[in-house]
Amino acid sequence: MPKDHGIGASTKRREDVRFLTGKGVYTDDMRVYGQTYAVFVRSQVAHGRIKSINTGNAAAMPGVLAVFTGEDFKDVGGNPAGWLIKSRNGEAMREPKRPVLAHSKVRHVGDAYAAVIAETYAQAKDAAQQLADDTEIEELPAIVDMAAALGNTSNRVHDEIPDNQCYDWGWIEDNRAAVDAAIKAAPHVTTLELVNNRLVPNAMEPRASIGEYFPGTGDYKLTTTSQNPHLTRLLVAAFVLGIPENKLTVVAPDVGGGFGSKIYHYGEEALVLAAAKKLCRPVRWTAERSESFLSDAHGRDHVTKIELASDLEGNFIAFRTETMANVGAYLSNFATVTPTFLHGTLMAGPYKVPHVYVNVKTVFTNTAPVDAYRGAGRPEATYSLERVVDKMCRELNLDPFEVRRKNFITTDMFPYTTPVALAYDTGNYHATLDKVMEMADVAGFEKRRAESAKRGKLRGMGLSTWIEACGIAPSHLVGILGARVGLYDAATVRVNATGNISVMVGAHSHGQGHETVFPQIVASKLGVPESSVEIVHGDTSKIPFGMGSYGSRSLAVCGVAMDKALDKIVAKGKKIAAHMLEASEDDITFEDGRFSVAGTDKAKTFGEIAFSAYVPHNYPLETLEPGLEETAFYDPANFTYPAGAYICEAEVDAETGKVDILAFYCADDFGNIMNPMIVEGQVHGGVGQGIGQALVENTYYDSNGQLLTGSYMDYAMPRATDVPFYTVDYSCQTPCTHNPLGVKGCGEAGAIGSPPAVVNAVIDALQRGGHTHVTHIDMPVSPSRVWSAING
Amino acid sequence: MTKVAMTVNGKAVSGEVEGRTLLSAFLREGQGLTGTHVGCDTSQCGACVVHVDGKAVKSCTVFAADVAGSSVKTIEGMANADGSLGVIQQAFQDHHGLQCGFCTPGMVMSSAALLAENPKPSEQEIREYLEGNICRCTGYHNIVKAVLAASGQDANAIAAE
Ligand code: FES
Numbered sequence: 038m039p040k041d042h043g044i045g046a047s048t049k050r051r052e053d054v055r056f057l058t059g060k061g062v063y064t065d066d067m068r069v070y071g072q073t074y075a076v077f078v079r080s081q082v083a084h085g086r087i088k089s090i091n092t093g094n095a096a097a098m099p100g101v102l103a104v105f106t107g108e109d110f111k112d113v114g115g116n117p118a119g120w121l122i123k124s125r126n127g128e129a130m131r132e133p134k135r136p137v138l139a140h141s142k143v144r145h146v147g148d149a150y151a152a153v154i155a156e157t158y159a160q161a162k163d164a165a166q167q168l169a170d171d172t173e174i175e176e177l178p179a180i181v182d183m184a185a186a187l188g189n190t191s192n193r194v195h196d197e198i199p200d201n202q203c204y205d206w207g208w209i210e211d212n213r214a215a216v217d218a219a220i221k222a223a224p225h226v227t228t229l230e231l232v233n234n235r236l237v238p239n240a241m242e243p244r245a246s247i248g249e250y251f252p253g254t255g256d257y258k259l260t261t262t263s264q265n266p267h268l269t270r271l272l273v274a275a276f277v278l279g280i281p282e283n284k285l286t287v288v289a290p291d292v293g294g295g296f297g298s299k300i301y302h303y304g305e306e307a308l309v310l311a312a313a314k315k316l317c318r319p320v321r322w323t324a325e326r327s328e329s330f331l332s333d334a335h336g337r338d339h340v341t342k343i344e345l346a347s348d349l350e351g352n353f354i355a356f357r358t359e360t361m362a363n364v365g366a367y368l369s370n371f372a373t374v375t376p377t378f379l380h381g382t383l384m385a386g387p388y389k390v391p392h393v394y395v396n397v398k399t400v401f402t403n404t405a406p407v408d409a410y411r412g413a414g415r416p417e418a419t420y421s422l423e424r425v426v427d428k429m430c431r432e433l434n435l436d437p438f439e440v441r442r443k444n445f446i447t448t449d450m451f452p453y454t455t456p457v458a459l460a461y462d463t464g465n466y467h468a469t470l471d472k473v474m475e476m477a478d479v480a481g482f483e484k485r486r487a488e489s490a491k492r493g494k495l496r497g498m499g500l501s502t503w504i505e506a507c508g509i510a511p512s513h514l515v516g517i518l519g520a521r522v523g524l525y526d527a528a529t530v531r532v533n534a535t536g537n538i539s540v541m542v543g544a545h546s547h548g549q550g551h552e553t554v555f556p557q558i559v560a561s562k563l564g565v566p567e568s569s570v571e572i573v574h575g576d577t578s579k580i581p582f583g584m585g586s587y588g589s590r591s592l593a594v595c596g597v598a599m600d601k602a603l604d605k606i607v608a609k610g611k612k613i614a615a616h617m618l619e620a621s622e623d624d625i626t627f628e629d630g631r632f633s634v635a636g637t638d639k640a641k642t643f644g645e646i647a648f649s650a651y652v653p654h655n656y657p658l659e660t661l662e663p664g665l666e667e668t669a670f671y672d673p674a675n676f677t678y679p680a681g682a683y684i685c686e687a688e689v690d691a692e693t694g695k696v697d698i699l700a701f702y703c704a705d706d707f708g709n710i711m712n713p714m715i716v717e718g719q720v721h722g723g724v725g726q727g728i729g730q731a732l733v734e735n736t737y738y739d740s741n742g743q744l745l746t747g748s749y750m751d752y753a754m755p756r757a758t759d760v761p762f763y764t765v766d767y768s769c770q771t772p773c774t775h776n777p778l779g780v781k782g783c784g785e786a787g788a789i790g791s792p793p794a795v796v797n798a799v800i801d802a803l804q805r806g807g808h809t810h811v812t813h814i815d816m817p818v819s820p821s822r823v824w825s826a827i828n829g
Numbered sequence: 830m831t832k833v834a835m836t837v838n839g840k841a842v843s844g845e846v847e848g849r850t851l852l853s854a855f856l857r858e859g860q861g862l863t864g865t866h867v868g869c870d871t872s873q874c875g876a877c878v879v880h881v882d883g884k885a886v887k888s889c890t891v892f893a894a895d896v897a898g899s900s901v902k903t904i905e906g907m908a909n910a911d912g913s914l915g916v917i918q919q920a921f922q923d924h925h926g927l928q929c930g931f932c933t934p935g936m937v938m939s940s941a942a943l944l945a946e947n948p949k950p951s952e953q954e955i956r957e958y959l960e961g962n963i964c965r966c967t968g969y970h971n972i973v974k975a976v977l978a979a980s981g982q983d984a985n986a987i988a989a990e
């Protein structure tokens with residue numbers, strides 16, 4: 038019987054009602070008395086020196102209240118990178134300042150170098166156009182190609198960085214010689230060069246911000262499209278504008294998707310705050326979609342060579358990876374950790390491979406900043422691994438299922454430390470593989486293939502097995518690795534006097550359904566109805582200092598903090614109950630919302646205890662504070678390691694090169710499941726994005742650094758017709774061993790596991806169809822690429 | 830500036846607009862009906878879909894002045910008279926057809942237009958009809974199921990086929 042409430046129930050989402058009736062309140066939906074409008078002036082060239090900006094004409098236009106340029110922010114701080122990465126030679130990464138507005142140079146198309154504030158949006162827009170006309174920029178040659186950028190000493194994105202390199206990182210550098218030797222001695226080496234295509238995250242709500250300043254108190258308020266309001270507050274306060282943290286409130290209200298792109302602090306947020314202070318009026322800005330394409334942090338963009346050394350039976354000996362990763366023109370907040378610790382540390386996959394080495398060079402180019410996008414580094418790792426394993430199977434004529442099976446870490450090996458330094462706590466990779474094979478009816482494939490062949494279509498099946506490290510995780514460890522923040526989270530449980538409950542959480546919900554799922558946990562634990570629990574998130578003046586939501590961490594980190602706060606509530610409740618029931622605290626048990634004296638029928642309900650805590654007439658005031666409110670911070674002992682196995686079945690039309698995804702199967706191990714409906718939805722969404730990456734999405738900059746895919750006319754988003762119904766299973770569960778909820782995280786899985794499954798299916802279809810010369814096609818496997826590969 | 834008058838969700842409304850004022854802006858800024866979302870500037874995403882005289886229209890792509898005298902329906906007008914969710918809205922909640930909710934108003938309005946034209950659409954017909962609506966969160970699976978269910982079909986069985 039499926040559960041109908043509490044942990045494990047597919048409780049319907051309470052937040053849906055407001056979204057379905059048009060009553061959600063996203064940033065751009067807010068109206069603030071006296072509001073003014075900001076419009077940014079953005080570079081039309083990829084690389085140029087600003088010669089002059091004449092602000093006079095724009096400033097004199099109707100309705101214009103202020104004009105800002107990079108000069109105005111020259112002396113304030115920059116937007117920092119969150120992780121310090123060291124190069125193989127021990128040198129610190131190169132870290133150019135990322136200003137609020139560009140000054141002296143513009144470094145990518147869309148780089149904002151000025152802003153106009155006016156009474157109306159139309160007036161601001163007209164004046165911004167005037168300002169653009171009154172600006173003289175000397176265009177410099179654009180740096181777009183990563184290989185060309187490295188070592189080019191004459192043309193630099195940042196004048197002070199001679200080779201356009203941020204760092205040259207090795208993981209683990211001490212293992213390099215042993216890995217090289219193992220590869221040299223191996224009976225077989227499979228080599229694959231591939232591109233992990235650059236993507237634009239494209240949350241459907243464009244970024245937007247409203248800055249307010251209250252002259253009476255000197256307080257600021259920023260309402261913004263953020264996945265982590267506290268982090269934004271910290272960055273604005275401590276690094277960029279120098280506003281005392283306690284004078285700044287950041288509110289992230291309803292947010293229309295993030296996928297990574299709204300983790301980061303952007304210059305527009307600082308500008309609206311500075312402008313609000315100057316004008317003593319609210320200043321608002323909402324990106325047009327074209328601005329989002331030009332200025333949101335993009336994702337992926339790796340060029341990789343991977344080698345897999347094995348024996349002739351397919352036992353893995355070594356993986357060696359060399360990657361160039363694009364960071365764009367400036368370092369976005371997580372740009373330096375994504376291609377390194379979120380990618381290199383995953384390069385053992387779910388395999389017991391003895392030798393792994395990863396080298397990553399990150400490169401500055403005249404393109405938009407690149408940062409974490411759903412999966413962040415882990416999709417790149419999985420794609421490289423699962424594509425090269427697939428290629429090896431073909432070269433050695435081995436069964437891809439069997440090869441995975443013989444190389445998987447087995448259940449008796451946990452905890453298992455990989456050669457790239459992660460300690461997997463638990464898992465069962467054979468179980469998810471078996472499950473997905475059963476779901477996909479692998480045995481029946483040949484019959485289906487023959488049926489496709491009758492219709493003139495080439496049918497293929499692609500497998501991918503994936504693992505990720507999420508719920509990032511122990512602060513002391515990430516500190517050693519270069520993180521400049523802690524990665525705990527926090528929750529406050531406030532039991533109100535009337536017995537209902539407010540829970541203030543550091544996590545932020547922008548589609549994940551926290552308002553529904555978190556109460557399920559509270560209700561299960563306290564024996565109260567879910568409807569009596571309210572989740573408060575997204576407002577730094579209300580919630581404890583938490584790190585927001587990204588990296589599949591909401592439940593695995595913040596949810597656990599909440600669980601620990603609930604433990605404290607129960608512990609205090611027992612003390613109160615012991616007093617009221619005149620029993621020893623040790624004899625009090627708590628079950629189904631009742632505190633009872635063990636072995637008697639004496640009991641108090643949760644509501645009675647709460648009331649007593651706030652109306653402490655019969656209460657142990659000498660030893661216990663009144664009130665029932667507890668906060669817990671939780672810093673995980675390890676990452677969590679969800680894993681799974683995916684199968685894609687696809688059909689290729691060899692005449693046109695068109696790929697149709699016929700079926701997609703996911704068998705995942707997310708540990709314990711709180712709300713199956715939401716878990717399935719997360720997997721669907723991730724797989725949809727992964728299919729998008731594999732089949733249609735790509736970001737093209739031409740050699741002048743012009744973004745050719747700057748709108749939905751040119752950047753192909755996956756549509757309903759591009760994807761099938763997915764078949765999702767999460768019954769293989771190995772609960773996380775180091776958090777009390779046993780949860781692992783499910784938000785990124787789909788986007789990690791699916792791209793290689795799709796590409797493997799396409800290659801399989803072509804190979805079985807006799808096009809044996811096609812061993813790889815880069816994503817997106819568009820009709821033109823497939824057709825060219827077949828006929829090329 | 831010209832004065833336009835129209836019916837929105839059954840109520841007569843009017844306002845001063847510039848020639849360039851889009852229907853989406855008229856609804857959001859003029860009428861405070863912020864349920865209609867704007868997700869793009871090229872008429873591609875469908876977050877802004879409303880009904881004009883019963884037809885699904887991208888409100889970011891028509892001028893407010895051009896629909897003067899028309900009857901406009903937005904997401905705010907889709908609930909039942911007693912405030913409970915309408916059939917399509919309820920199906921979206923039942924089948925988890927939304928996550929961040931940003932595409933949702935457009936999805937519901939497009940789905941309603943589809944079902945008005947074609948009361949029992951096939952999976953493929955639904956997917957094709959919704960091509961002009963982008964959702965980044967759901968992978969479309971549960972949206973298609975919701976529309977199947979709203980049309981009285983067995984969504985779970987069809988999705989499992
Ligand atoms: S806002 Fe109208 S189609 Fe995108």
Ligand code: FES
Nearest residue numbers: 928932964965966
């Ligand atoms: S629910 Fe977020 S875009 Fe569709």
